[in-house]
Amino acid sequence: MAFGSRAAGKHRGSSRLSRKTAGYAGIAALATTGVVGSIAAPAFAADGKAPSMEDTGLNAVVVAEDLQGEIQAQADSQERAAEVAATKAQAEADAKQQAAEAKRVAEAKAKAERDAAERAAREEERKRLNTFVAPVEDSYVSTQWHAGGGMWSSGSHTGIDFHAASGTTVHAVGAGTVVESGNGGAYGNNVVIKHNDGTYTQYGHMSSLSVSVGQEVTAGQQIGLSGSTGNSSGPHLHFEARTGPQYGSDIDPVSYLRSHGVNV
Structure with missing residues (x-):
């Protein structure tokens, strides 16, 4: 037998890495347990070599710590992602609420404008329907209502005459x-x-007419030109206010015009 060679199956001496690792393991054990000689020392004495990383379980500890770190990092990432998603969702909700409020305000404003326009139109129509003017501008009454005389078949004047x-x-x-x-x-x-109030007015002795039956007219619209046609003593406008369309339903023309805001 050759004494100079190592026998098969003999343990090799611990490598520098094994010894260093063992040192780390011993330090970790010392820091963890506080035991100096009673556990670690016999192991060295009995065998004469440092335990490997597999023997100490340090590799498992490192792997566990790495895994825990990865899990924590993943949890932190998920938490940040959740916070970002929550912030984005809140921003979208706020934007929708602001858009809804802006739409409500715009609709309310549009409705108010429509209502105002409708009120203005109704007021304009009311004024148009209730506005009255004199039949001849810058004139005066030359013959009063119910004036007597042989010129009228009824024995009295059924209207008033405007100088024209x-x-x-x-x-x-x-x-x-x-x-x-x-x-x-x-x-x-x-x-x-x-x-529009159900009353009638009549205009006589005109030289020409500019409206026809069924035509709608407005206050102040020209309906003809004054003259002296029919039973007339000279150019003027004969004006009557009536409760009906026919002769004989006449009412006081001056009072009628004044009741509608026309001073004569």
Whole structure:
């Protein structure tokens, strides 16, 4: 037998890495347990060599710590992702709420504008329907209502006469519908208008007419020119206010016009 060679199966001496690892393990054991000689020393004495990393279980500890670190890092990442998602969701919710509020405000404003426009239109229509003007501008009453005399078949004047030279513009005193336009016998060329309040006005002795039956007219609209047609002593406008379209339903024209805001 060759004494100079190592026998098979004999343990090799611990390597530098094994000894260093053993040192780390011993330090870890010392720090953990506080035991110096009673456990670690016999192991060295009995065998004469340092334990490997596998013997001490240090490798398992390192792996466990690495795994725990990875788990913690993953948990931190997930937490950050959740926070980002929550922030994004909150921002989207806030944006939707702001958009909804802006839409509500815009709709309320549009409705208010529509309501205001409708009120203005109704007021304008009310004014249009209730506005009255004099039949002849810058004129005066030359003959009063119910004045007596042989010129009138009824024995009295059924309207009032406005001073007007031939060809003077005659206006509808208020909005309404033309129910008569043409020759009216003693009235000559005449127009009768039914107004929105159910009353009627009549305009006689005109030289020409500019409206026809069924036509809608507004206050101040020209309906013809003054003249002296029919039973007339000279150019003027004969004006009547009536409760109906026919002769004989006349009412006080001055009071009628004044009740509608027209000073004569």
